[in-house]
Amino acid sequence: MSYIPDNERYENKTGYRRCGHSGIKLPEISLGLWHNFGGVDVLENGRAMLRCAFDQGITHFDLANNYGPPPGSAEENFGVIYKKDFLPFRDELIISTKAGYLMWPGPYGEWGSRKYLLSSLDQSLNRMGLDYVDIFYSHRPDPDTPLEETMMALDYAVRSGKALYAGISNYPAELTKKAAAILKQLGTPCLIHQPKYSMFERWVENGLLDVMEEEGIGVIAFSPLAQGLLTNRYLDGIPEGSRAAKSWGYLREDQVGPALVKVRQLNDIAKFRGQSLAQMAIAWLLKDQRVTSVLIGASSVAQLKDNLASASNLAFSEGELKNIEEILQS
Numbered sequence: 001m002s003y004i005p006d007n008e009r010y011e012n013k014t015g016y017r018r019c020g021h022s023g024i025k026l027p028e029i030s031l032g033l034w035h036n037f038g039g040v041d042v043l044e045n046g047r048a049m050l051r052c053a054f055d056q057g058i059t060h061f062d063l064a065n066n067y068g069p070p071p072g073s074a075e076e077n078f079g080v081i082y083k084k085d086f087l088p089f090r091d092e093l094i095i096s097t098k099a100g101y102l103m104w105p106g107p108y109g110e111w112g113s114r115k116y117l118l119s120s121l122d123q124s125l126n127r128m129g130l131d132y133v134d135i136f137y138s139h140r141p142d143p144d145t146p147l148e149e150t151m152m153a154l155d156y157a158v159r160s161g162k163a164l165y166a167g168i169s170n171y172p173a174e175l176t177k178k179a180a181a182i183l184k185q186l187g188t189p190c191l192i193h194q195p196k197y198s199m200f201e202r203w204v205e206n207g208l209l210d211v212m213e214e215e216g217i218g219v220i221a222f223s224p225l226a227q228g229l230l231t232n233r234y235l236d237g238i239p240e241g242s243r244a245a246k247s248w249g250y251l252r253e254d255q256v257g258p259a260l261v262k263v264r265q266l267n268d269i270a271k272f273r274g275q276s277l278a279q280m281a282i283a284w285l286l287k288d289q290r291v292t293s294v295l296i297g298a299s300s301v302a303q304l305k306d307n308l309a310s311a312s313n314l315a316f317s318e319g320e321l322k323n324i325e326e327i328l329q330s
């Protein structure tokens with residue numbers, strides 16, 4: 001059936017935050033297609049999640065060349081869904097992709113050379129059936145390629161019209177500063193940085209968030225639910241079909257058990273706040289106005305709806321924050 005999005009999708013269903021010093025606003029929650037949209041997954045399930053997200057005012061979908069498995073298949077599937085459902089709404093969408101991790105054999109299939117980044121962007125556009133992406137990221141810093149070369153490739157992607165904005169991901173604070181300076185000089189400011197950030201992963205608090213504020217770069221936090229640990233998913237064991245149970249998932253079974261003591265304590269606080277743990281974990285990130293968007297994953301429409309409802313309670317009392325901090329530091 002053809003898709004008719006909710007007419008009221010922009011009526012206070014989600015908040016939008018300005019991305020750094022740019023003209024772009026992103027939804028407080030964005031949807032990532034790393035897992036659950038690949039060739040091994042059920043396409044109609046991914047399609048239902050994308051429709052549900054857009055109906056709720058979620059305008060940002062995040063991809064990368066290697067998402068799948070197999071690598072490339074999330075972009076292919078997104079392309080199929082985009083053509084069926086979202087073609088008329090291209091100008092309402094921020095679609096991002098990245099290049100940095102292994103994509104094809106030989107010396108030009110990964111990292112940060114101009115050769116790899118620009119070839120990969122062409123491949124991504126082909127797979128998705130798009131003329132341009134909104135954001136093109138260098139997915140990870142490359143220790144062997146001059147930073148100037150990587151940033152010049154991002155600048156060229158923008159100048160050639162194949163991307164509207166440039167972003168970086170997984171860059172540490174000092175390198176972010178250098179990258180931002182090079183991009184500024186080239187005339188293509190760094191729009192956004194995509195780091196891993198959750199209650200369980202807080203490296204960005206040691207300098208990176210400050211750099212991004214100083215440089216006027218937006219922040220989009222990935223794996224905000226620690227791949228599902230910061231939810232009720234594993235409270236009663238490892239369910240079949242969960243990320244930790246899958247051979248291709250990036251969450252290992254042996255990471256679940258050690259996290260559970262804290263997860264249960266955090267879950268009690270969430271219950272007290274009248275939220276699910278997933279909602280509280282998202283709200284905890286959004287309490288910092290430097291965070292432009294929280295980039296979630298989901299494997300079902302029900303999970304997505306649960307997460308999108310986080311916005312109804314973003315405020316924390318001093319006491320709640322203190323209790324959460326004590327649990328996280330214990």
Ligand SMILES: NC(=O)c1ccc[n+]([C@@H]2O[C@H](COP(=O)([O-])OP(=O)(O)OC[C@H]3O[C@@H](n4cnc5c(N)ncnc54)[C@H](OP(=O)(O)O)[C@@H]3O)[C@@H](O)[C@H]2O)c1
Nearest residue numbers: 032033034222223224225226227228231242243296297299
């Ligand atoms: N730049 C980078 O290097 C990088 C790296 C990783 C990810 N990312 C981006 O960040 C996005 C999100 O990453 P992520 O998938 O790891 O995020 P996440 O939100 O931390 O984890 C998503 C997983 O948590 C579980 N979940 C989500 N909502 C739930 C709920 N309400 N109740 C119970 N369980 C719930 C689901 O696991 P089940 O599948 O078990 O149901 C879901 O697949 C990716 O899609 C990608 O766009 C970027």
